[in-house]
Each structure stands twice: as C-alpha cells, then as structure tokens.
Amino acid sequence: MEIWRVNLRSGSLQRGPVPEAWARLGGRGLLARILLDEVPPACEPLGPGNRLVFSPGLLVGHMLSSCDRISIGGKSPLTRGIKEANAGGTTGLQMACMGIRALILEDQTPWARERQTDWRVLHLSLAGARFDPAGDLAGLGVFAAAERLRKRYGDQVAISLIGPGGEMRLASAGIQNLDKDRVPSRIAARGGLGAVMGAKGLKAVVFDAAGSAKPPIADPAAFNAARKAYTRNVLEHSQSALYRDFGTAAMALMTNALGALPTRAFSSGQFEDAEALSGEHLREVMLARGGTSTPTHACMPGCTIRCSNNYGDAEGNSLVTPLEYETIGLMGSNLGIAELDVVARLNWEANDLGLDSIDLGAALGVAAEAGLLAFGDGVRALELLGEIRRGTPLGLILGHGAAVAGRVLGVARVPVVKGQAMSAYEPRAIKGTGVTFATSPQGADHTAGNTVRAKVDHLDPKVQAALSRTAQINMAGYDTLGACIFAGSGFSVAPEVIPALLNARYGWQVGPDILQLLGRETLSLEREFNRRAGFTSVDDRMPEWMTREPLPPNGSVFDVDDADLDGVFDW
Amino acid sequence: MRVHLHTSLRRPGPAGPLRQLEAELPASSTLADLLWLLELSPSPPGLLLVVNGRSADLSQALAEGDEVHLMPALSGG
Numbered sequence: 168m169e170i171w172r173v174n175l176r177s178g179s180l181q182r183g184p185v186p187e188a189w190a191r192l193g194g195r196g197l198l199a200r201i202l203l204d205e206v207p208p209a210c211e212p213l214g215p216g217n218r219l220v221f222s223p224g225l226l227v228g229h230m231l232s233s234c235d236r237i238s239i240g241g242k243s244p245l246t247r248g249i250k251e252a253n254a255g256g257t258t259g260l261q262m263a264c265m266g267i268r269a270l271i272l273e274d275q276t277p278w279a280r281e282r283q284t285d286w287r288v289l290h291l292s293l294a295g296a297r298f299d300p301a302g303d304l305a306g307l308g309v310f311a312a313a314e315r316l317r318k319r320y321g322d323q324v325a326i327s328l329i330g331p332g333g334e335m336r337l338a339s340a341g342i343q344n345l346d347k348d349r350v351p352s353r354i355a356a357r358g359g360l361g362a363v364m365g366a367k368g369l370k371a372v373v374f375d376a377a378g379s380a381k382p383p384i385a386d387p388a389a390f391n392a393a394r395k396a397y398t399r400n401v402l403e404h405s406q407s408a409l410y411r412d413f414g415t416a417a418m419a420l421m422t423n424a425l426g427a428l429p430t431r432a433f434s435s436g437q438f439e440d441a442e443a444l445s446g447e448h449l450r451e452v453m454l455a456r457g458g459t460s461t462p463t464h465a466c467m468p469g470c471t472i473r474c475s476n477n478y479g480d481a482e483g484n485s486l487v488t489p490l491e492y493e494t495i496g497l498m499g500s501n502l503g504i505a506e507l508d509v510v511a512r513l514n515w516e517a518n519d520l521g522l523d524s525i526d527l528g529a530a531l532g533v534a535a536e537a538g539l540l541a542f543g544d545g546v547r548a549l550e551l552l553g554e555i556r557r558g559t560p561l562g563l564i565l566g567h568g569a570a571v572a573g574r575v576l577g578v579a580r581v582p583v584v585k586g587q588a589m590s591a592y593e594p595r596a597i598k599g600t601g602v603t604f605a606t607s608p609q610g611a612d613h614t615a616g617n618t619v620r621a622k623v624d625h626l627d628p629k630v631q632a633a634l635s636r637t638a639q640i641n642m643a644g645y646d647t648l649g650a651c652i653f654a655g656s657g658f659s660v661a662p663e664v665i666p667a668l669l670n671a672r673y674g675w676q677v678g679p680d681i682l683q684l685l686g687r688e689t690l691s692l693e694r695e696f697n698r699r700a701g702f703t704s705v706d707d708r709m710p711e712w713m714t715r716e717p718l719p720p721n722g723s724v725f726d727v728d729d730a731d732l733d734g735v736f737d738w
Numbered sequence: 739m740r741v742h743l744h745t746s747l748r749r750p751g752p753a754g755p756l757r758q759l760e761a762e763l764p765a766s767s768t769l770a771d772l773l774w775l776l777e778l779s780p781s782p783p784g785l786l787l788v789v790n791g792r793s794a795d796l797s798q799a800l801a802e803g804d805e806v807h808l809m810p811a812l813s814g815g
Binding site for chain 2: 405406408409410412413415417418420421424425426446447451613614617619620622623624625626652653655656720721
C-alpha cells in the first residue's frame with residue numbers, strides 16, 4: 168500500500184511507501200495520525216494549511232461484508248477540531264484496489280476562491296493525477312453532477328463529490344460517494360468536510376482503478392477461514408435480520424418507547440405520531456408501493472446485512488435512497504412532521520445540496536423555535552431548503568448548521584456539542600449516548616459510541632460514563648478497520664476473528680485486544696489534536712439547557728457528573 | 739396492560755401484522771410471566787424490556803395500565 172500525496176497548488180502527485188509510524192493504521196485512526204503529524208491544529212479549516220485526507224480502513228478491499236468503508240477527514244469548519252466522517256459505497260474498495268492507504272490533498276488549487284465558478288475534477292489513476300475542467304458542474308446538485316461525471320468517466324470508477332453546499336463552503340456540507348448501484352447517496356456527512364473540499368477548489372475526485380489488482384493477502388487460506396466464520400456470524404445474528412427487514416428506521420419506536428425520540432426541537436422524547444415514522448410502517452409502505460421501493464438494499468458490494476432501502480412514491484418512482492432513522496428523527500419528529508413522503512423529499516433535497524441531514528434537521532428545528540417554520544409544516548421546511556439552494560442570507564445561515572442558526576436567530580436551545588448537532592437519541596433519556604455526545608473528540612455523534620442497546624437504566628447517571636467509554640473505544644476501532652457499525656454484530660460474538668483477519672491480511676501478529684488498542688490509540692490522537700487546537704474540558708459538556716430543562720415524558724435532565732465526563736478517557 | 743411488539747415480534751392479525759395487544763395477568767405477575775403468556779423465550783438475549791418508558795428486567799412486577807414494550811435490540815441507526 169502507498170500514500171498518495173497531491174499538492175493542489177502545484178498539481179504534483181507523489182506516491183510513496185507508508186511510513187513506519189503509520190503502517191498499522193487505516194481509516195479513522197490513520198486520519199488522526201496524519202492530521203496530528205501534518206496539520207497545524209490552529210489552522211483555518213478553509214485555508215491552505217488544512218488537509219483533506221481519504222483513507223480506507225485496514226480491512227477494506229476484500230468485499231468482506233460491511234467492511235469496505237471510506238474515512239474522510241480534516242480539520243472541521245463546523246467543530247474547529249479534528250474530523251473523521253465515514254461512508255459506505257465504493258470509494259474505499261476502489262482506493263484499496265489502487266493500493267492507496269491514504270490520499271492526502273495539500274494546500275489549495277490556484278483557482279480556489281469564494282463564489283468560485285471554475286471548478287475542476289481531480290482524476291486519479293495508476294497513470295497519475297490530472298485536473299479536468301468541470302466548470303459545467305458549477306452549482307449543479309449532487310445527482311445531476313454525478314450523472315454527468317458517470318457519463319464522462321464511465322461506470323467502473325469511484326467518485327467522491329460535493330454539491331452546492333460544499334461549493335458555498337457551508338459548515339454542514341458533506342462529501343458524497345457512489346453506492347454499488349452508482350447512486351451518489353453515501354455521504355461522509357458530518358462536520359463540514361464538503362466545505363473543506365470546496366475551499367480546495369475541487370468539485371469531485373475520481374478514482375479509476377483500471378489496471379490494478381486486488382490488494383494482496385499474506386495468508387489467503389487463513390483469511391478465507393476467518394472470512395467464513397465472520398460472514399456466518401453476521402448472517403446468523405438476529406440483529407442482521409432486523410436491519411435487513413426494517414432498516415435503521417426500526418429505531419424510531421425503540422427510542423420513542425424510551426422517551427428518547429427528539430421531538431419538536433428536542434422539547435419532548437415522545438412523538439404522538441411515531442407510528443407513522445416507524446420502520447415497521449416504512450416497510451409496509453415500501454412493500455405495498457412496489458416499483459423501485461425496496462426495504463432491503465446493500466450500499467456496498469458484498470454486504471450481507473443490506474440495511475439500506477429505496478423509498479419510492481405511490482407511483483413507484485424513487486424519492487430517496489436510503490431513508491434512515493437519523494433523518495427520520497431530525498427531519499421528521501424533530502420538526503413535528505409525521506409523513507414519510509415529506510421526510511423523504513426533505514432528505515433528497517439535503518442529499519442533492521450535499522448537506523448533512525442531521526445538522527440540517529437540527530437547524531430547521533432551531534428555525535422553528537425562532538418562528539420561521541411551524542412544526543409540522545413540511546411545505547415551509549422545503550421552502551427553507553430552497554433558500555439554501557438559492558444562497559440567500561437565511562439559506563446560508565441554516566446551511567451552516569444548528570449552532571450558527573441558533574446564534575444568528577437568537578435561539579438558546581440548540582442541541583449541539585462542539586458546534587455539531589446531536590443525532591436522534593435524546594441525551595437526557597439515553598444518557599450513555601449523551602456522554603458520548605459530550606466527550607467525543609468528533610462532537611455530538613451517535614456513531615462515535617451509542618449505548619441505546621445496553622440493558623441498563625438509561626436514566627441512571629452513575630453507570631453511563633463506563634458504558635460510553637467502552638462504546639467509544641470499540642467504535643474508534645471499527646472505524647479504523649473500515650467496518651460498518653453493524654459489522655459489530657458479527658465481530659462481537661467472535662472477537663478473535665478481528666486479529667485473525669488482520670494477521671492473515673498483513674502477516675502481523677496482533678493479539679486479541681487489537682480492536683481496543685486501535686480504538687484507544689485513535690481517541691488519544693484525536694484528543695491530542697483537539698488539545699493543541701485549544702479544546703479543554705469545557706468543550707466536553709452538554710448544552711447547559713439540557714442540564715436544567717426536564718424532558719417529557721420522563722422528566723429527566725442530563726445529570727452525569729462533570730467528573731465522570733472528564734474521566735471517560737482515563738484508561 | 740398494553741403490550742407493544744416491536745419489529746420481528748409482530749404477529750399475524752386479521753387486518754395485517756399485529757403489533758399491539760392487551761394482556762391481562764394475575765396480580766403480582768412479572769415480565770417473565772408476560773413472556774411465558776406470549777410464548778416467547780424465557781430469557782431472550784437480544785430482547786430489551788421497557789415498562790412505562792424505563793428499562794426493566796424479567797423480575798419487574800407489572801400492574802394494570804402498564805405500557806410494556808418488547809424490543810429486539812438494535813445498536814444504532
């Protein structure tokens with residue numbers, strides 16, 4: 168494997184071996200190492216000092232079920248700390264086939280500027296790097312832009328691209344990747360990395376693996392044996408069947424039952440119309456509608472869980488793929504909207520703009536608090552997304568996410584930590600996930616360590632820090648492997664498969680605690696970057712209003728001790 | 739009491755899948771008794787039990803008017 172380094176100002180590509188200090192990392196862990204080694208922590212995220220880094224995880228490249236994720240990172244314009252966002256799709260697999268352990272984009276292109284129209288595509292292949300003109304893509308939504316790119320470069324390449332949100336350098340902009348059906352819906356959504364890419368002057372990066380071979384495996388027989396055991400464990404795990412049939416949307420009634428479904432700008436943990444947003448209802452609607460609708464869909468080649476879906480309208484035309492729980496929570500119940508068709512249209516608009524539906528949904532909730540939107544008014548919510556597309560002042564405010572929206576609109580009840588919006592787990596009712604929201608170096612993010620599945624009293628503040636610690640370590644480990652959060656079901660029943668796969672792939676001799684070692688190392692590196700960027704324990708706190716405003720129906724507040732929050736990373 | 743059957747626990751009903759039912763149990767019954775009544779595994783490893791919005795275990799006593807959720811566990815979204 169190699170490190171590919173493109174200096175965007177000079178246009179030069181350097182290919183070199185992976186330095187020894189980076190050799191046993193991939194994905195999120197490698198991003199943390201590279202960013203700490205190369206990016207001045209105090210730099211301006213949209214300036215030339217920041218770097219945009221793509222890295223497939225350590226297990227990527229072998230179509231191992233749910234293990235081909237791509238991690239993208241840089242200093243975040245949203246949190247102003249370290250950022251890793253990962254996605255499914257085909258980018259990770261293509262990069263691994265090209266032998267790229269990490270792609271580092273340095274500096275900015277000479278044509279990068281505010282209100283830029285002279286966009287380019289960075290094309291990478293075994294022949295090298297080149298910049299292709301892409302001025303015709305300026306202002307185009309993600310779906311139209313991806314269609315043109317597919318026609319230009321063919322269907323064998325992987326593409327990472329930004330939408331109008333990234334072009335406008337909005338702090339909630341993500342980077343989208345093609346799924347296995349070539350739909351650009353796999354978004355590395357969180358933390359504004361799309362704005363970083365826009366500020367570097369790139370509309371898209373194309374990865375063309377033509378002429379490359381599959382990544383080498385040191386011990387193919389041992390790898391295949393471990394793969395077989397892992398695949399069997401994934402297939403047999405009861406949770407895999409739930410995700411296949413109901414998708415992540417099955418979470419809606421679960422959080423609603425626990426009083427943890429964000430409702431009307433995080434003012435309640437239960438939504439009276441949760442049933443209409445449930446995974447159970449979603450499945451029935453999709454099966455009844457037919458056409459393009461399907462409740463079972465794989466985002467990555469080789470995935471056996473297939474938690475994704477394709478949600479179509481009554482005429483059988485696709486409205487959005489996928490429709491996920493987090494969007495249902497933030498753009499549905501959080502806005503008092505009970506119609507899946509409306510949530511799907513909002514979701515498609517967010518995707519086409521290239522924006523994080525979580526931060527955008529939270530920003531719309533803030534707009535509702537400010538009187539710009541009545542709860543339940545989907546038509547008005549769509550109008551507000553139109554403001555973003557037109558780049559109006561109000562649209563720009565919302566597109567920068569919930570934290571900026573709250574500051575500008577004078578709303579104090581804003582559900583963010585480190586400037587990043589909370590996902591659809593009310594931290595006053597699932598307090599372990601709340602600890603993760605408060606303390607993760609990534610800002611509020613359930614994928615950094617969700618505890619909702621634990622068999623504990625989620626309202627008891629005393630047991631949550633330990634739960635969050637374990638979950639954060641494991642997730643940082645999985646993100647370093649390139650494993651989907653749901654691959655954990657297969658790994659958790661037979662953890663020995665992880666070292667078996669790594670040792671067979673690389674010829675290493677890692678032990679049974681490798682997942683935890685990778686997780687701890689990753690978190691330590693990320694926290695060190697943030698410390699150098701000026702973060703302190705003050706940044707590891709829940710918004711104050713959540714510590715004093717009781718949440719219906721349980722009447723709970725976030726009351727985990729500060730000392731517990733400060734001790735999460737003491738291992 | 740009302741029992742909510744999440745995801746894979748739904749049952750065939752005359753008008754489509756049945757996801758809620760009313761259950762009557764003798765006084766001082768527990769969640770374990772409810773699982774027995776519903777012919778579910780007595781100690782299902784991946785089942786989350788919630789009574790009136792709070793996580794509960796099999797020994798939890800049930801009372802008239804309780805809202806019980808039986809939820810095959812999911813780990814994220």
